[in-house]
Amino acid sequence: MASIPHTSSSSARQDLYRRMDRHHTAPLWEVLHALIPDQPATRCQPYLWKYKDIRPYIAEAGKLITAKEAIRRVLVLENPGMRGESCITQSLYAGLQLILPGEIAPSHRHSQSALRFIVEGGGAYTAVDGERTTMHPGDFVITPSWTFHDHGNQGSEPVVWMDGLDIRIVELFAAQFHEVYGEEVQPVARSEGAATARFGNGLAPLGALAPFGKTSPIFNYPYARSRESLEQLSRDQDPDPCHGWKMQFINPLTGGHAMPSIAAFIQLLPNGFTSQPYRATDGTIYSVVEGGGRVSIAEQSFEFEPRDTFVVPSWAPLSFETRGETVLFSFSDRPGQEALGLWREKRA
Numbered sequence: 001m002a003s004i005p006h007t008s009s010s011s012a013r014q015d016l017y018r019r020m021d022r023h024h025t026a027p028l029w030e031v032l033h034a035l036i037p038d039q040p041a042t043r044c045q046p047y048l049w050k051y052k053d054i055r056p057y058i059a060e061a062g063k064l065i066t067a068k069e070a071i072r073r074v075l076v077l078e079n080p081g082m083r084g085e086s087c088i089t090q091s092l093y094a095g096l097q098l099i100l101p102g103e104i105a106p107s108h109r110h111s112q113s114a115l116r117f118i119v120e121g122g123g124a125y126t127a128v129d130g131e132r133t134t135m136h137p138g139d140f141v142i143t144p145s146w147t148f149h150d151h152g153n154q155g156s157e158p159v160v161w162m163d164g165l166d167i168r169i170v171e172l173f174a175a176q177f178h179e180v181y182g183e184e185v186q187p188v189a190r191s192e193g194a195a196t197a198r199f200g201n202g203l204a205p206l207g208a209l210a211p212f213g214k215t216s217p218i219f220n221y222p223y224a225r226s227r228e229s230l231e232q233l234s235r236d237q238d239p240d241p242c243h244g245w246k247m248q249f250i251n252p253l254t255g256g257h258a259m260p261s262i263a264a265f266i267q268l269l270p271n272g273f274t275s276q277p278y279r280a281t282d283g284t285i286y287s288v289v290e291g292g293g294r295v296s297i298a299e300q301s302f303e304f305e306p307r308d309t310f311v312v313p314s315w316a317p318l319s320f321e322t323r324g325e326t327v328l329f330s331f332s333d334r335p336g337q338e339a340l341g342l343w344r345e346k347r348a
C-alpha cells in the first residue's frame, strides 16, 4: 500500500497557511462548509418597518434637505443583519422617498433598474425617457435600466413611495454606470398615457421594438387595475392556501416578469385567513396596501398595517393571519434565480 501522509500538526498547518498567505493563496478545506452550506445562509434578517414610526423622520428630512440638494431624498431601509450596507436583502435595495409639492428630483440615468411603489399621497409624476406618468397610492412604476428619469410633485400633498433597486446585483457583476442629464428636467416627448396606449391594452403597434429592451414597455401599472383583477379573481376561484390570490406583474411583450432583475407581485388575502407556511429562495420585500394582521417569518412575528414594509429572507418560512381583507405588494430577485436555474420553493 502507498504510504498515507500522517496528519500534520495544527502548528505545521498554521505555518503553511502563513507562508501561503503571502502568495495570496488560502486553504479551501478551512472554508469549504461555509462556501457551500446545506441550505440558504444569509445575513438578511426578518424585519418590519412600521410606517408610523418612520413617517416623522421622513417629514423631518423634508424640512432639513430639499429633494434637489439630496438628489433623491430617501430613508434607506437597512436590514438589521447588514447595517451600513444600504440593502434590505443581500441582492436588493429598498428605501422610502419623499417629494414635497413643488419639488423636483433631477434627471439622471443608471444601469441599476428601479421600481416605485406609491405608499402615500398622489399627484407626483415620474418621467422616463420623455414620458411622464402621474402616480397614485398602490401604483407600481418601473424605471428601466439606463433610462433618464426625474420626478416632480405638481400636486398639493407630500408623496412617499418605496424604491426598490437591483443595486447589489449590478454591483456583483461590476456593471454599474451612472450619468447626469444636462438639465434638471428632461423634455416631455410624448403625451401622458402613451406607453399604456401602445402596450397596455392587449395591443402593440405593428413592428414595434421593445422600447426598454428586457424591461416591460408599460412603466405604470395603476393600482385601480391591479385591485380590479384581484377582486375579479377572488370571485371565481378559491384562494391558494399559501398565497391567497396572488398575481405577478408581467411584461406584455414576453409574458415574463415586468423587469429582468426584479419580480413584482400583488396579492389579496381574505379576512380571517390563516395561510399555510411557505418558503422560497427569493428573499422578498412586502409593502402593505390594505387590511392588516400578523405575519410570521422564521422564528419572528410582526403585526402589520397599511404602509408598513417587511422583509422575508431567502428560505424563511412565511405565514399570514389576516384581520380584514388584505392586499400586499411584494418584490424579489426571482427573475435572476430563475434564469440561472436556482429558484426553489416549498410548501409546508
Ligand code: 1HN
Binding pocket: 072, 074, 095, 097, 105, 114, 149, 163, 165
Ligand atoms: C435613484 O436613482 C432613485 O431615481 C431612488 O428615484 C433611489 C437609490 C440608490 C441609487 C439611485 C430615483 C436610489 C437611486
